[in-house]
Amino acid sequence: MHYDLQWSPAEKKIARAAYDSAVQCALARLMVEFKRRASAAATPSDMWDVGDYLNQRKRDLDQMFDYRYSQLPFVFARFIREGYLDETQLAELSDEKRQIIRSILSLASK
Numbered sequence: 001m002h003y004d005l006q007w008s009p010a011e012k013k014i015a016r017a018a019y020d021s022a023v024q025c026a027l028a029r030l031m032v033e034f035k036r037r038a039s040a041a042a043t044p045s046d047m048w049d050v051g052d053y054l055n056q057r058k059r060d061l062d063q064m065f066d067y068r069y070s071q072l073p074f075v076f077a078r079f080i081r082e083g084y085l086d087e088t089q090l091a092e093l094s095d096e097k098r099q100i101i102r103s104i105l106s107l108a109s110k
Contacts, residue, residue, distance in 0.1 A: 004070065005069065005070070005073070005096070005097060005100075007069050010092070011092070011093055011094065011097070012069075014089075014090065014092045014093060015069075015072055015076075015090075015093070016067075017089075018076065018079075018085055018089040018090055019067060019072070019075070019076075019079075021085065021089065022076075022079040022084040022085040023065055023084075025083075025084040025085070026061060026064070026079075026082075026084045027061075029084075030057055030061070033053075034050070034053075034054060037049075037050045037053060038050050064078055064079075073097060073100045073101050073104055074104055076090060076101050077101050077104035077105045077108060078108075080101070080105060081105060081108055081109075087101070087102075
């Protein structure tokens with residue numbers, strides 16, 4: 001599913017800033033968790049487990065980080081749900097876009 005929304009130049013700047021902020025938050029959290037796991041690794045098996053963890057998180061993040069405008073409502077909803085973005089960062093988007101994001105969040109919580 002995708003939405004055929006029109007994004008004004010101002011909304012594109014807002015979306016880009018919110019997206020970049022969420023990506024940085026996600027990567028910062030991943031870095032903290034990676035360091036925690038790496039410092040706790042005591043055996044070669046633990047080391048490989050850290051590598052497996054990183055590979056899985058990279059796949060997850062690659063899937064989540066989709067900057068196609070048709071996908072941004074879904075991406076923003078996921079960022080909000082996972083705590084990488086606060087909805088107030090999207091306050092200057094159109095009411096329609098914010099309502100779509102809220103609808104996606106509502107569906108995801110059921």
